[in-house]
Amino acid sequence: MSNHDYLQQTKTLLSQLVAFPVLGGQSNLSIANFIGTYLDQSGIPYHKVDNEEGTKTAIHCRIGPVVEGGVILSGHMDVVPTEGQAWDTDPFQLTTQGEKWYGRGTTDMKGFIACCLAMLPEMKKANLKKPIYFAFSYDEEIGCRSGALLAKAIREHYDERPAFAIIGEPTDMQTVTAEKGMGVFETSVFSRAGHSSQVRNGASAVQEAAKLALWLENKMEALIAAGHIDDRFSPNHSTLQAGIFKGGIAPNIIADYCHLEWDLRIIPTDDWQAILSDFEQYCREREAIVRAKVPEFKIETVPQYPFVPALDTPAEAGIVDFTNSLNGQNQTGSASFASEAGQFAEAGFEAVLCGPGSVEQLSLIHI
Ligand SMILES: [Zn+2]
Numbered sequence: 465m466s467n468h469d470y471l472q473q474t475k476t477l478l479s480q481l482v483a484f485p486v487l488g489g490q491s492n493l494s495i496a497n498f499i500g501t502y503l504d505q506s507g508i509p510y511h512k513v514d515n516e517e518g519t520k521t522a523i524h525c526r527i528g529p530v531v532e533g534g535v536i537l538s539g540h541m542d543v544v545p546t547e548g549q550a551w552d553t554d555p556f557q558l559t560t561q562g563e564k565w566y567g568r569g570t571t572d573m574k575g576f577i578a579c580c581l582a583m584l585p586e587m588k589k590a591n592l593k594k595p596i597y598f599a600f601s602y603d604e605e606i607g608c609r610s611g612a613l614l615a616k617a618i619r620e621h622y623d624e625r626p627a628f629a630i631i632g633e634p635t636d637m638q639t640v641t642a643e644k645g646m647g648v649f650e651t652s653v654f655s656r657a658g659h660s661s662q663v664r665n666g667a668s669a670v671q672e673a674a675k676l677a678l679w680l681e682n683k684m685e686a687l688i689a690a691g692h693i694d695d696r697f698s699p700n701h702s703t704l705q706a707g708i709f710k711g712g713i714a715p716n717i718i719a720d721y722c723h724l725e726w727d728l729r730i731i732p733t734d735d736w737q738a739i740l741s742d743f744e745q746y747c748r749e750r751e752a753i754v755r756a757k758v759p760e761f762k763i764e765t766v767p768q769y770p771f772v773p774a775l776d777t778p779a780e781a782g783i784v785d786f787t788n789s790l791n792g793q794n795q796t797g798s799a800s801f802a803s804e805a806g807q808f809a810e811a812g813f814e815a816v817l818c819g820p821g822s823v824e825q826l827s828l829i830h831i
Pocket of ligand 1: 540572573604633
């Protein structure tokens with residue numbers, strides 16, 4: 465296939481992929497079926513990893529020989545919303561203007577998936593010495609919710625073990641070896657309503673939640689002060705912050721309930737479980753104090769989704785040289801957004817990010 469044919473085929477596939485308006489959180493069966501049909505027609509057996517309800521599915525397949533040491537090419541099928549954003553073109557129709565292609569997901573990251581699919585006939589013809597695997601996930605944009613399942617499914621499904629995973633997030637084709645980890649937590653504070661004049665005999669859930677929000681800020685400052693710094697990232701430290709704070713009934717009523725949603729982004733050397741455990745300990749301390757006045761007072765924290773692990777692939781890892789030999793680079797970078805790379809690394813595959821498109825074109829609401 466000539467470069468021109470390859471580009472045309474990539475564009476055709478990308479326009480088809482962009483036309484599926486599958487947002488994170490929504491059923492992705494339409495786009496998954498499209499990709500499945502393409503693989504079928506190419507004679508590549510593929511495997512689905514369904515969610516419990518059967519409304520979403522991830523896909524993986526192998527191209528090439530059954531030998532150890534292959535390479536996984538991974539992308540997510542979902543995109544971020546377009547609502548409230550100033551689009552000059554239909555976001556779900558690929559539009560060409562000059563040399564640029566516009567459409568939701570062209571950069572993040574249907575462009576990469578289109579490249580993989582367009583190259584499939586060449587991969588089949590190439591008499592590969594090691595296999596290539598495709599791994600396409602769902603719900604990446606709402607907390608990388610299928611990445612860990614997909615990585616585990618690949619590890620368990622194939623008798624042979626792939627060595628590398630390249631996650632094709634937009635890095636301008638740079639080799640990215642480090643990412644922060646990320647988690648979102650929901651904390652609910654339950655107290656008892658009462659007249660505001662009686663506040664010293666009760667406990668306002670809003671006031672107590674405010675203490676928790678401040679704890680998060682103080683914890684972040686404490687980590688910085690203790691030298692938990694990683695200059696590969698901007699900012700160069702872990703961050704904790706409450707993004708949603710809701711509670712209360714009226715100004716003259718002691719709040720019976722308050723709800724916090726907070727996010728934690730950690731540099732690879734910080735331990736999210738230790739941070740969460742410190743937070744929980746503080747919650748238990750507050751409960752012990754407040755229950756003297758309000759016996760039913762309690763604080764509960766649940767994760768919105770499993771924590772997305774950080775990525776910290778060593779510079780000497782084989783995948784770094786391998787990826788740099790493909791993209792012609794001799795350096796590595798770090799990314800400030802979260803992706804599934806850490807999940808693939810946790811499943812036992814050396815992982816990096818490397819893909820077409822630039823973070824400059826990413827939506828502001830990228831996770
Ligand atoms: Zn992405």
